[in-house]
Amino acid sequence: MKVIRRIFWWGIFPLVLIILGTLYYVSVQFANLKFDDNFPVSKDYTAFFPDNYQDSRNDFQHLTRDLSQTFQNVSLNSYYVPSKIDYDLTVDVCYIPAQKDSSNLLILSSGVHGVEGFVGSAVQKFFMQKFLTPELLENTGVLLIHAVNPFGFKHSRRVTENNVDLNRNSPSMNGLYETQNEGYPRVYDLINPVGRVDKSSIGNRFFFLKAINEIRKASMPVLRQAVLQGQYQFNEGLYFGGMNPEPQIDKLKPIIDIAMEPYKKVLAIDLHTGYGERGKLHFFPNPLSPEEKIRMELLFEGYTIDWGDSDNFYTVTGDFVGFMAARHPGKEFYPMLFEYGTLNSQKTMGSLKSIHIMILENQGYHNGYMSAEDSVLVKADLLEMYYPQSENWQNYIMEQTEDVFQTILPRFTE
Numbered sequence: 001m002k003v004i005r006r007i008f009w010w011g012i013f014p015l016v017l018i019i020l021g022t023l024y025y026v027s028v029q030f031a032n033l034k035f036d037d038n039f040p041v042s043k044d045y046t047a048f049f050p051d052n053y054q055d056s057r058n059d060f061q062h063l064t065r066d067l068s069q070t071f072q073n074v075s076l077n078s079y080y081v082p083s084k085i086d087y088d089l090t091v092d093v094c095y096i097p098a099q100k101d102s103s104n105l106l107i108l109s110s111g112v113h114g115v116e117g118f119v120g121s122a123v124q125k126f127f128m129q130k131f132l133t134p135e136l137l138e139n140t141g142v143l144l145i146h147a148v149n150p151f152g153f154k155h156s157r158r159v160t161e162n163n164v165d166l167n168r169n170s171p172s173m174n175g176l177y178e179t180q181n182e183g184y185p186r187v188y189d190l191i192n193p194v195g196r197v198d199k200s201s202i203g204n205r206f207f208f209l210k211a212i213n214e215i216r217k218a219s220m221p222v223l224r225q226a227v228l229q230g231q232y233q234f235n236e237g238l239y240f241g242g243m244n245p246e247p248q249i250d251k252l253k254p255i256i257d258i259a260m261e262p263y264k265k266v267l268a269i270d271l272h273t274g275y276g277e278r279g280k281l282h283f284f285p286n287p288l289s290p291e292e293k294i295r296m297e298l299l300f301e302g303y304t305i306d307w308g309d310s311d312n313f314y315t316v317t318g319d320f321v322g323f324m325a326a327r328h329p330g331k332e333f334y335p336m337l338f339e340y341g342t343l344n345s346q347k348t349m350g351s352l353k354s355i356h357i358m359i360l361e362n363q364g365y366h367n368g369y370m371s372a373e374d375s376v377l378v379k380a381d382l383l384e385m386y387y388p389q390s391e392n393w394q395n396y397i398m399e400q401t402e403d404v405f406q407t408i409l410p411r412f413t414e
């Protein structure tokens with residue numbers, strides 16, 4: 001008996017303590033979203049970042065009016081998005097046609113994932129003030145789409161009021177809404193828990209253990225694809241692509257069609273945040289044909305494009321840029337996504353953290369929260385994930401944005 005007790009005290013007990021300590025440490029790390037950003041920055045761009053959707057839209061409209069003083073035929077159109085709770089949601093479109101030769105068109109869109117519109121609109125505003133020069137506009141038209149998902153921007157959700165992810169909802173092929181995501185039912189329970197959100201429950205504190213168990217059973221690339229691809233079956237689930245095009249997608253069709261019509265070359269950049277290495281601007285297109293790939297490599301020479309050849313990559317159905325490309329199949333089209341990384345989701349811990357934040361927010365939106373504190377914390381986490389408050393982060397991503405525009409615009413318009 002004594003021997004057994006001794007084995008327990010000197011053998012198993014410390015081991016259990018170490019395991020518990022490690023689990024506690026990892027769970028605290030897992031819940032912590034703070035980063036000591038120390039990126040090298042030399043300028044202050046923080047004034048471009050908006051406080052809310054309304055201010056951002058006001059700035060966008062003012063800037064468009066300013067541009068109409070300088071350039072010919074500048075147009076601003078606001079399209080209302082129907083809502084059950086909010087009568088002031090618009091997608092705003094600024095179009096500046098090429099002033100002499102209609103050779104190239106640049107499309108820059110923000111807020112396809114509503115809450116990502118804070119950063120996307122900051123980039124648009126910066127672009128409008130810095131890059132819309134008479135030289136550029138001589139042979140290049142510019143179409144700026146502000147807040148494709150204004151509901152999500154205003155109410156800090158990724159998705160629309162109908163829970164639809166617009167980057168899974170934009171049709172470029174027939175039968176999009178009948179697409180079967182074979183892997184999704186397998187991850188359904190993990191990513192769509194039932195009941196109200198209790199952030200401090202054991203299941204949430206140790207979410208990473210549950211998730212790692214799933215990764216062990218499948219594999220990270222398989223799970224990533226199943227989760228992120230988009231699904232058309234579960235209307236309250238994560239990454240729901242809808243049953244029909246959302247109203248703004250239908251409304252944007254003729255605008256995009258007419259704007260693209262006169263041009264030979266079209267570069268469409270859709271602005272996103274939340275995926276990838278923190279502070280890094282990722283170039284992240286959906287897979288392209290070999291010719292398109294070569295064109296893109298030339299345009300972005302000197303930068304690393306995240307092609308679909310790494311484990312971190314996933315493909316989506318119903319993406320917004322692909323939808324634009326399909327409107328005019330004959331054009332020389334350059335479809336691109338800019339992704340500004342926030343939580344190091346290229347690593348397992350970061351990607352689990354990201355998905356956990358999305359799970360809790362979606363669960364809370366549909367099922368409610370156990371406490372007001374849970375609601376505040378979960379919403380704050382989601383906002384921070386897509387709109388980091390770190391000024392160092394904000395300045396660093398803008399510096400990279402300035403650099404890439406400076407490099408690619410002359411190439412694109414030459």
Ligand SMILES: [Zn+2]
Nearest residue numbers: 113116272273
């Ligand atoms: Zn996004």
